[in-house]
Amino acid sequence: MNTRPNLVQLLARQAGRAGLLLLAAGVVVILLRPTDAAWWAARVLGLAALLTMAAALALRPTPDRPRRHNLLGWAALAALLGHIGVVAGLQPVFWRWLTWAVPVEIVTGFLAVAAFAAALAAQRPGRLRDRLGPILGHRVHRFAGYVLAAAAAAHIALVAGISVVAVVVILAGLAFLVVEGIFRERHGVALAATLALLTTAVAALSIAPLAGPRLEALRRSPVDHANFLHSDHPGLACAGCHHNFTDQTGNENCLTCHKRISTIEAMRIDRMFHAFCGECHRADKHAGKEFGPIDDCNGCHAKQAEGEKDARRAAQ
Ligand code: HEC
Ligand code: HEC
Ligand code: HEC
Ligand code: HEC
Missing domain, CATH: 1.20.120 (Four Helix Bundle (Hemerythrin (Met), subunit A))
Known part of the structure; x- marks a missing residue:
């Protein structure tokens, strides 16, 4: 053999x-x-x-x-x-x-x-x-x-x-x-x-008909404002984030509008916003500048005492 x-x-x-x-x-x-x-x-x-x-x-x-x-x-x-x-x-x-x-x-x-x-x-x-x-x-x-x-x-x-x-x-x-x-x-x-x-x-799971119930569940969940404060983001051009100010898609809150329009898996609100927020912070860290949270969930989603969050919002 x-x-x-x-x-x-x-x-x-x-x-x-x-x-x-x-x-x-x-x-x-x-x-x-x-x-x-x-x-x-x-x-x-x-x-x-x-x-x-x-x-x-x-x-x-x-x-x-x-x-x-x-x-x-x-x-x-x-x-x-x-x-x-x-x-x-x-x-x-x-x-x-x-x-x-x-x-x-x-x-x-x-x-x-x-x-x-x-x-x-x-x-x-x-x-x-x-x-x-x-x-x-x-x-x-x-x-x-x-x-x-x-x-x-x-x-x-x-x-x-x-x-x-x-x-x-x-x-x-x-x-x-x-x-x-x-x-x-x-x-x-x-x-x-x-x-x-x-x-x-x-x-x-990403395409119809299986994606349907999944996206419905996502839309029904309440908006999590993820600790975003304009006061943490001074000196940035409004239109850099608010594309809706320039392309006239409307003037409501990013998150509520995005929840409504997201019809395909690729537009899942968390994946899209994780990339939008986290990649800017990552680029800033890479460049040695001040930066916000990148991948650490608690950095954006930490459950602050509601009072403290409201106070931070009101102080803007
Ligand atoms: C770094 C990105 C970024 C920049 C720069 C920015 N914004 Fe925003 N803005 C957001 C995000 C994200 C929200 C939604 C926050 C939330 O719901 O917690 C928001 C919300 C708002 C809202 C409230 C909308 C609503 O109905 O809830 C207004 C008004 C607004 N921004 C105006 C401005 C103006 C004016 C500027 C420029 C001076 C500006 N923003 C710069 C990201 C940005
Ligand atoms: C009135 C509705 C509306 C509002 C308000 C809005 N958007 Fe959008 N956004 C859209 C639509 C529609 C698209 C295009 C979707 C597509 O390409 O399929 C889009 C696309 C984007 C994209 C590109 C997504 C990708 O991966 O191609 C980003 C990033 C984004 N929006 C961030 C924001 C942020 C941040 C805010 C608030 C500061 C905001 N949007 C406010 C409707 C809105
Ligand atoms: C265009 C770039 C850019 C985008 C987009 C952006 N950020 Fe930031 N973020 C920054 C910078 C720069 C800082 C640091 C500011 C400082 O500390 O001086 C920061 C700081 C923060 C902080 C504060 C961290 C701390 O130490 O208190 C939070 C929270 C935050 N960002 C959340 C978000 C969220 C949520 C989004 C998306 C909705 C977002 N950011 C989008 C640039 C960005
Ligand atoms: C840079 C800030 C940032 C970081 C870091 C981050 N997130 Fe998010 N996340 C957001 C934003 C902004 C949204 C969109 C808000 C919304 O969906 O209401 C979001 C949405 C979500 C949602 C969907 C909420 C819903 O029910 O619609 C989940 C779940 C989530 N994130 C989990 C995580 C987990 C798990 C991690 C860590 C692995 C993480 N996030 C890290 C900013 C962040």
Whole structure:
């Protein structure tokens, strides 16, 4: 029997490593982007989870290194739990996302968590493992690994405030990882079909008819003025923010009008305003000037005592 790895296997292995390198490069690009001091823990833990799980996928257990894969898997779990703990625990506004209007980028985050749970349950001794048996259990473990990497990469590529370069590099890294999986898995076609199906399901959340109920929920939620005060923004041209003053779209409040007009997912009020407010603050921080909150939810959404907020508004 021919024991030498054939060309396809060799290419597949290199594709996995190339994917890992690209993901690492994407992570470096993100780390170079300014953010708030309070957001660094969430960012670093999330990126560490992506890299360790992608490394576990690309570096499978071999007879001479049986434990490396397991260690990477446990490290990824620790980083993922830390990331969720920091965001959901320290940023209360996070829970407001859990409505029918949950943004697609958060859906991909939950998909990653579900895939992690499936990968773990299929591999650890237990009821699911017993029912599936070792061979099928192992296959579920590997498939869940690919779904996990894809969902995590999509989550990071979609969250507000990430540069185009980082998005392209991360998605290219993911593509290499998936290509290696399709070549390497005996059921490569089934893997490709699974990933395609999930991608379609997530994309469907952004278009009719599934987007309808989600947008309705978003419109019904009360306007959150997000601590915006003109007195924090002196000396800026009105029309720089108030495009409605120049394009004659009307003269009402930005948020109420935007809630009403937003008819497609791309115009979701939070994603659009997060980019509008946060990217100016990020550019100012980058330029070494005074800046406002960038990614730290509490910077804009902190629940101030209502009296204090009213007093700040009245003082303008
Ligand atoms: C940095 C962006 C920015 C700049 C610059 C800016 N605004 Fe605003 N303005 C906003 C935002 C955001 C709101 C909505 C705030 C809210 O609802 O909490 C707003 C609200 C208003 C409102 C209240 C609208 C309503 O009905 O609620 C008026 C009036 C207004 N701005 C006038 C001005 C004028 C005049 C200038 C120039 C001197 C100016 N703004 C400069 C961002 C800006
Ligand atoms: C009377 C309605 C109305 C008001 C008031 C209004 N906008 Fe808009 N805004 C629009 C419409 C309509 C568009 C174009 C939507 C599109 O391109 O699909 C738009 C587009 C934008 C965009 C570009 C979105 C993108 O990603 O292409 C930004 C940013 C924006 N508005 C910010 C603001 C801010 C900040 C205010 C208040 C200071 C404001 N808008 C007030 C209706 C309004
Ligand atoms: C055109 C640039 C620009 C835009 C757009 C902008 N900001 Fe700011 N923001 C600034 C600057 C500059 C400061 C710092 C002002 C200072 O401290 O002197 C600031 C400060 C702040 C602060 C105060 C932080 C503190 O330390 O008290 C808050 C809150 C804030 N911005 C919220 C928002 C929100 C919410 C939006 C979107 C509706 C927004 N900003 C849009 C430039 C911008
Ligand atoms: C730079 C300021 C800023 C930061 C930082 C920020 N937001 Fe926002 N956010 C806004 C503005 C402005 C809006 C639009 C106001 C609205 O929707 O009523 C908004 C809207 C939202 C909404 C939709 C509110 C609704 O029900 O319509 C949610 C949910 C939200 N943000 C969550 C978050 C989370 C979670 C974080 C941290 C990961 C965060 N925001 C960080 C400014 C900010």
